[in-house]
Amino acid sequence: MTTDTTEAALEAFRAEARAWLEANFPASLRDKPGLAMAIMEGPEPEGDVALWKQRMADKGWGAATWPTQYGGGGLNGLQARVLQQEMGRINAFNPMLAGMGISMVGPTILEYGTEAQKDKHIPAIVRGEVRWCLGYSEPNAGSDLAALQTKAEDAGNHWRINGSKIWTSGAHHSDWCGLLVRTDPAARKHDGITFLLVDMHQPGIDPRPIKLIAGASVFCEVFFTDAVAEKDAVLGEVNDGWTVGKRLLQHERASQTGGGRVAAEPPPLQNIAKKYAGVDEAGRLADVDLRSRVASHLIDARAHGLTLARVAAESRGASGASNAASILKNSATQVAQVRAELLIEIAGNRGVGWEGEGFTEAEVENVRSWLSGKAMSIYGGSFEVQNNIISKRILGLPDMTKSS
Amino acid sequence: MALLTEEQVMVRDAARAWTQEQSPVTAFRKMRDSGQPLGYEPAAYAEMCEMGWAGVVIPEAYGGSDLGYLTLGLILEEAGRTLAASPLLSSALACASAIVRGGTEAQKQAHLPAIASGELVAALAVDEGPRHAPERIALKAAKSGDGYVLNGDKTFVLEAMAAGLLVVAARTSGNVGDAKGVTLFLVAADAAGVDRRPLQLADSRGAADIGFKDVKVGAEAVLGAEGEGAALLEATLDRARAGLCAEMLGMSLAAFELTLDYLRTRVQFGQVIGGFQALQHRAAKMYGDLELARSCAEAALSACDRDADDVAELVSVAKVKVGETLFNISNELIQMHGGIGMTDAHDAGLYLKRARSVEAAFGNRAYHRDRFARLNGF
Known part of the structure; x- marks a missing residue:
C-alpha cells in the first residue's frame, strides 16, 4: 500500500478505490441510505450486507487508517478522505460501524493499550467480529461523570465488579464493554477511576433495554453483580482511567461534529416546506414567518459547514487545529435539532404521525428522528457541559463546577 | 483564521500594529469630540493610503497592489477593532471595485490611481429611502443629446461629504423594480445641481443625503453598459x-x-x-x-x-x-x-x-x- 501524498499518487489511489468499490460493493445495497443506520443499531447482518462486511474485513477499509499489522487499511488521512468520498459517491457505507469499536474504543486501545491488548482486540474490531459498548454514565453520574460509583475490587487473580450503568448504547448486542469503574474510593473523584475492558458474556452482567420517547430501545441499563474482568484488562494505568476515558470521548465528539462521514445529501428543506405550505405568485414560500425561519436555519447550517471546512483547512496548516473545533459539537447539534423541529412544524398535523396508515414513511421517520435527536444535546458532553468547557479552557473564566 | 499567505500575514500584522498604536479607540473618540464634519481624520486616511491600503483591490497598472478582497478584509477587521474611521470601504473597496469591474480604460486611468493614492475619495450612491433597496432604483437619468440629465434623490450615502467622485445608480429606462434599465454613472461631486446635505448619525461617521437637480453628464460618465448596470x-x-x-x-x-x-x-x-x-x-x-x-x-x-x-x-x-x-x-x-x-x-x-x-x-x-x-x- 502506497502512502505517497502527492497529487498524482492520490488520484491513482482514487482510481484504485473507485475500481475496488465498484467491484465489491453489492449492487443490491446501492441507493439504500437507511441501511447504514440499520446496521449500527440492529442485530448481526445477513445476505449481501454480510457479504459486503466480509469483503471490507478482508480489505481492512472499515478501519482505513489503522495499522496493517492489526488488519487495518494503513491509509494516510488524505487517502482515507478520498476513500470516504468515493464511498459517498455510490452510497456505500462502512459495515463495521455497529457499536463503539471503530469510532471510539479501537482508537483508544491503539493509543493506550499494551501490545497484548492490541493483538487481542484490534483485529476483531477491524473485522467487525465483536461489538463494543461503553459503560460510562450511571443513574447518579450523568453530566457529572466523575461521580461514578460502580466499583471494581482487586480479588487476587481478577477484578470483581459491582454496580450499575445507564444509557449504555447497544449493550444488549455487545460482546465487550469499555467500562469506567471506581478502584480507589478514598482518592479524589477524578483520581480513583480505572478503565476496564470487560467481556459482556458472563452471568454477572445483565443488560436491560430502555424504551425511549422515540419508541426504540437502543440504550440499556446494565447491572453488574460480582462480574469479573481479567487482571490485565486495565486500559492505561490503574486509577488513571479518567485520562483514558476523556481521551475516548474526544473521539466521540469528533464523530459527532458532522465531519466524520460523508452523508447522503438530505432533501432541501425549502422544497419540503414549499410542498406542505405552498408558494405565492412569485414562487416564494407562502408562510412568511416560516420562510424567514427556514432561511435562518439554512444560513446557520451553511455557517456550520463553512466552519467545519475552516477547521479542517487550519488543521492542515502550520499552526495546527484552532480553538474553533471546540464549538462544533454544539453547533452541529443546534443545526440538526432545529432542522428536525422545522420538519415537524412544516408538516402540520401530519408532523406528529407515529405509525400505521395515513402517513408517509418520511413523515413517520421525521417524528422518530426529531425525538431521538433530543439526545444529541445530552450525550457526549451536554450542551451545557460544552459551554462549561469553552468557558474554562478557552475563555479562561473560573471553573465553578470543579470538573477537570 | 483562514490559511494566509506570507504577504497577507505581513499586511495584517502591519494593520494591527498601526491601528493599535496610531489609531486606538481614543483617536476615534478625539475625532468625534472635535466635531470633525467628515467623520474621519484626513491625516489618518493619508497615512493609511501611504501604507498602500487604498490600493489593495486595484491592479498594479493603476497604482494598486491587487492583493485582493481577503487581504483588504484583514485590514478592515483590524480597523473595526479600534473603530478606526476612514473612507476605505466606500472609496477603496466599493467604488474602486465598481471601476475595476465596469470601467473603460480611460475611466480606470482617470480615477483608480487617485483612489489608490488617497488623493480622491469616491462614494457609492444607491439607496433612495430609509431601507436598503438596490432593486428599486428610481433616480432618473434622461438621455439628452450625447449625454444625460440626472434628477432625483439619494440618501445615506457613506462618506459623501468627503467625496470628489460619486458612483450613482440611476434609471435610464423601464420602471422601478425592473432589473433592466439601471445604469451606473460617475459624477463629479461638485457638478452643478448636486446638493449634498450632511447627516448627523449616532456613530459620528460621515454620510449625506444628495439631491440631483438637472445634473448634466456626458456619455463618458456611464460606468459599464447603459441599462445593464444592475x-x-x-x-x-x-x-x-x-x-x-x-x-x-x-x-x-x-x-x-x-x-x-x-x-x-x-x-x-x-x-x-x-x-x-x-x-x-x-x-x-x-x-x-x-x-x-x-x-x-x-x-x-x-x-x-x-x-x-x-x-x-x-x-x-x-x-x-x-x-x-x-x-x-x-x-x-x-x-x-x-x-x-x-x-x-x-x-x-x-x-x-x-x-x-x-x-x-x-x-x-x-x-x-x-x-x-x-x-x-x-
Whole structure:
C-alpha cells in the first residue's frame, strides 16, 4: 500500500478505490441510505450486507487508517478522505460501524493499550467480529461523570465488579464493554477511576433495554453483580482511567461534529416546506414567518459547514487545529435539532404521525428522528457541559463546577 | 483564521500594529469630540493610503497592489477593532471595485490611481429611502443629446461629504423594480445641481443625503453598459458587504474582548463575575458565534477573490451571521458592564452605536435572509 501524498499518487489511489468499490460493493445495497443506520443499531447482518462486511474485513477499509499489522487499511488521512468520498459517491457505507469499536474504543486501545491488548482486540474490531459498548454514565453520574460509583475490587487473580450503568448504547448486542469503574474510593473523584475492558458474556452482567420517547430501545441499563474482568484488562494505568476515558470521548465528539462521514445529501428543506405550505405568485414560500425561519436555519447550517471546512483547512496548516473545533459539537447539534423541529412544524398535523396508515414513511421517520435527536444535546458532553468547557479552557473564566 | 499567505500575514500584522498604536479607540473618540464634519481624520486616511491600503483591490497598472478582497478584509477587521474611521470601504473597496469591474480604460486611468493614492475619495450612491433597496432604483437619468440629465434623490450615502467622485445608480429606462434599465454613472461631486446635505448619525461617521437637480453628464460618465448596470451594482455591493462583514467581525472581537476582560476582573458578591455560570454560558455563546461569523466573513471575501458563482449567497450568509453576532455582542457588552457601560466615558457605547449603523448599511439581516431565500428558490 502506497502512502505517497502527492497529487498524482492520490488520484491513482482514487482510481484504485473507485475500481475496488465498484467491484465489491453489492449492487443490491446501492441507493439504500437507511441501511447504514440499520446496521449500527440492529442485530448481526445477513445476505449481501454480510457479504459486503466480509469483503471490507478482508480489505481492512472499515478501519482505513489503522495499522496493517492489526488488519487495518494503513491509509494516510488524505487517502482515507478520498476513500470516504468515493464511498459517498455510490452510497456505500462502512459495515463495521455497529457499536463503539471503530469510532471510539479501537482508537483508544491503539493509543493506550499494551501490545497484548492490541493483538487481542484490534483485529476483531477491524473485522467487525465483536461489538463494543461503553459503560460510562450511571443513574447518579450523568453530566457529572466523575461521580461514578460502580466499583471494581482487586480479588487476587481478577477484578470483581459491582454496580450499575445507564444509557449504555447497544449493550444488549455487545460482546465487550469499555467500562469506567471506581478502584480507589478514598482518592479524589477524578483520581480513583480505572478503565476496564470487560467481556459482556458472563452471568454477572445483565443488560436491560430502555424504551425511549422515540419508541426504540437502543440504550440499556446494565447491572453488574460480582462480574469479573481479567487482571490485565486495565486500559492505561490503574486509577488513571479518567485520562483514558476523556481521551475516548474526544473521539466521540469528533464523530459527532458532522465531519466524520460523508452523508447522503438530505432533501432541501425549502422544497419540503414549499410542498406542505405552498408558494405565492412569485414562487416564494407562502408562510412568511416560516420562510424567514427556514432561511435562518439554512444560513446557520451553511455557517456550520463553512466552519467545519475552516477547521479542517487550519488543521492542515502550520499552526495546527484552532480553538474553533471546540464549538462544533454544539453547533452541529443546534443545526440538526432545529432542522428536525422545522420538519415537524412544516408538516402540520401530519408532523406528529407515529405509525400505521395515513402517513408517509418520511413523515413517520421525521417524528422518530426529531425525538431521538433530543439526545444529541445530552450525550457526549451536554450542551451545557460544552459551554462549561469553552468557558474554562478557552475563555479562561473560573471553573465553578470543579470538573477537570 | 483562514490559511494566509506570507504577504497577507505581513499586511495584517502591519494593520494591527498601526491601528493599535496610531489609531486606538481614543483617536476615534478625539475625532468625534472635535466635531470633525467628515467623520474621519484626513491625516489618518493619508497615512493609511501611504501604507498602500487604498490600493489593495486595484491592479498594479493603476497604482494598486491587487492583493485582493481577503487581504483588504484583514485590514478592515483590524480597523473595526479600534473603530478606526476612514473612507476605505466606500472609496477603496466599493467604488474602486465598481471601476475595476465596469470601467473603460480611460475611466480606470482617470480615477483608480487617485483612489489608490488617497488623493480622491469616491462614494457609492444607491439607496433612495430609509431601507436598503438596490432593486428599486428610481433616480432618473434622461438621455439628452450625447449625454444625460440626472434628477432625483439619494440618501445615506457613506462618506459623501468627503467625496470628489460619486458612483450613482440611476434609471435610464423601464420602471422601478425592473432589473433592466439601471445604469451606473460617475459624477463629479461638485457638478452643478448636486446638493449634498450632511447627516448627523449616532456613530459620528460621515454620510449625506444628495439631491440631483438637472445634473448634466456626458456619455463618458456611464460606468459599464447603459441599462445593464444592475449586475455591476450587485457585484459592487457584494464586495462592499463582504468588506463590511470583516469590519463588523473586528468590532465584534474587540467588544467581546472588552467584555471578557471585565468578566475576569469585576468582583461582586465576593468573586469575579466571570465565575457565574449564567454569564459564562452567554460568553460561550458569543465565542461560538464569533467562530461561525469568522468562517462566513472569510468565505465571502475569498469568494470575491475567486469571483465565484456563489458570491451573492455567501455574502448574504455572512451579513446575517456576522450581523447577528455583532448585534448580540454589542448588547452583551453594555449589559455585562452594567452602569459603567452606560457612560459616555466608556467605549461600550461607541461600539454599540457603530454596530447599528453597519447593521443597516448595504442591507440588514432581514434583507439578507430574504435575499438568501430568493437565491435558493423560496
